[in-house]
């Protein structure tokens with residue numbers, strides 16, 4: 576029986592799990608703090624993997640999800656703001672040497688897409704679009720059962736498409752990207768700007784402004800909070816309409832905390848989507864749904880990567 580080790584490397588935690596063939600219940604599981612801003616992240620990663628390594632089975636391969644940008648072909652992490660010491664870091668080569676098995680790497684959003692496709696909300700679909708909306712917006716695209724990587728391995732940064740020329744500045748430094756208009760921080764920034772401009776809202780007395788507190792205020796009928804989600808939904812619809820025109824998927828899956836906002840976000844999103852799709856055929860039988868795997872999407876995507884690379 577084949578055993579695989581899956582790793583999800585995040586800014587705050589490293590998660591490792593071992594899986595048998597055809598079973599997504601882990602044999603072992605280890606979660607540890609990554610302290611990624613401090614030196615020694617690779618050694619902590621090795622220790623975490625060692626502690627979850629099954630002793631009574633032969634491991635066939637390691638699959639890993641990491642924040643990007645990275646090169647999935649060479650397994651090199653190019654640079655990641657969450658882990659400053661990893662610059663042109665040959666992650667799979669080092670792990671493969673240490674553990675004596677092949678190691679495979681892809682970015683966390685691509686692997687969340689792959690995980691949902693193989694084990695979650697996207698099972699049975701061949702053309703899939705995945706968007707995670709939280710502090711940023713990440714994306715992954717599956718075309719005919721294959722993850723889209725592009726020539727440089729840098730696809731698919733769906734959060735960094737321009738949806739508003741000369742719009743607000745994105746975390747990447749460019750203007751008007753989807754992430755700058757529909758992520759959690761984008762919603763909060765809009766609220767702050769409107770409050771400063773003199774808009775009345777119960778949020779003026781809320782210190783801890785985030786997508787969740789704004790959603791709660793919207794639920795109580797606060798007009799500004801509702802308009803912030805309406806605006807995010809509108810730009811999300813503009814972005815996804817372009818993705819439908821480009822990739823023509825049969826399913827769009829939304830992950831990430833902001834996607835838990837329900838109709839507040841998705842009613843304006845769907846209205847905007849219908850307005851901006853230039854041919855209604857794109858919407859025929861299109862499934863729009865939320866992710867099924869929750870926090871395990873990256874880990875299960877890493878499992879899928881290791882399995883598929885070993886076939």
Ligand SMILES: [Zn+2]
Nearest residue numbers: 735745747752
């Ligand atoms: Zn951007």
